[in-house]
Amino acid sequence: MDKSKVIAAYKRGFITVRECGQILGVEEMQLKRLLQLEERKSTFPSTSQRIGS
Structure with a gap:
């Protein structure tokens, strides 16, 4: 399982x-x-995200 998904689940309160x-x-x-x-x-x-136009 992707670690960021696990951490997101923790932050949302789904897991302890x-x-x-x-x-x-x-x-x-x-x-x-x-x-x-x-x-x-x-x-x-x-760095892959563009800010502005």
Whole structure:
């Protein structure tokens, strides 16, 4: 399963943080880092996205 889909399910409240970690196969500290990275991805547009015209 795609890690961003699992993290999105956690953020939407469909699964707990523990379940999220179990699905991804990571421990608490690794999961916190993954969540931070995903948050940064959603904050900054990717280089493939065009802004403006």
